[in-house]
Amino acid sequence: MRFLSDRVSMEETEGATSVVISARLKPAARTLLVTWTLAWTLCGAYMMWELIRMPPGEIRQYLLVFMAFWLYFEIRIGRALLWRLYGFELLRIKDGVFTIKDSIWGFGTARDHFLENVNDLRVLDIDEASWKWQMNESFWVIGGERLQFEHLGRTQAFGKGLTAEESRAVLKELQRAIGRSARRAAAGK
Template sequence: MEFLSPRVSIERSKDRLSVVISARLPKWQETLLVAWFLAWLLSGGYIFYSYLHLPHGGLRQYLLVFLAFWAYFALRIGKAVAWRLKGFESWRLKGGVFTLKNSIFGLGKARDHFVENIQDLGPLGRNERSLKWQINESFWVIGGERLVFTDRGRKFGFGKGLNDKEVGALLPLLEHAMHRERGRAEQPAGQP
């Protein structure tokens, strides 16, 4: 196993390529994210306490709707915190199948893509001045994909949180491995 950076590890063999990208943040960002989540939980707890002690009426209904929105965002923030503390993205290229998986605590759904269906593999086009890009790159969301490919007309982004140097090192490696897998798939059965 080799390490491209403290967050990115690569394992290669003759018939397989595996890349694991950790979602860990610098300590100060982790601390800020956890503090934000705890403040969110405390504020929601206080509002829920207030809700329980109000008489029936319009304000109580308003707080119930407010708490529904609060709960939705509490789940989103909780997932982002779990992703940043214990999450990782893994890629595996083996046997003509490219597998992508986002794992939190080792759990997550793997998505398989046949190498012969993958087209337009490359860096994700970005406009660093756009608000959408800035929000997607922020540390409080699960996002920041830097690579993209097309599989049967549908685009898939991956490579969460990679920097330009890591993209520059991983992309040729992945392209070479996919070219090798396509060559294997085209060989007639029984030939080495």
């Protein structure tokens, strides 16, 4: 196993290449995210307590709607926290298949893409000054993809949280692995 950076590792074996991208944050950002999640959860618990104690009426209906929105964002924040504390993005090229998996504690759905259908693997074109990119790159969301390819007419983005240097290094290694896989397929192995 070799490391492309402190968060990106790569392993090449006979017939397979694997890249693991850690979603870990710097300690200050991790502390801020945990604190924010805890505060959001405690505020929601307090609002739930008040909802239980409140007599029926118009304000209670308002609070029920509010709690539905709170729950939606509680789930989003919880997933982002789990992703940042325990998540990895796993990339594997093996037997003519490019597999991408977002893994939290080993759980996650692997998406397989046959290499003959993968086209135009490249660094994602981004406008770093745009508001949308800044929000997607924030540490409190699961996002910040830096690489993409075309697969059966659809764009697939991956490489969450990579820096520009890391994305170029991962792209170079993936292109080499795809080339090796194509040569093995042509040789009939």
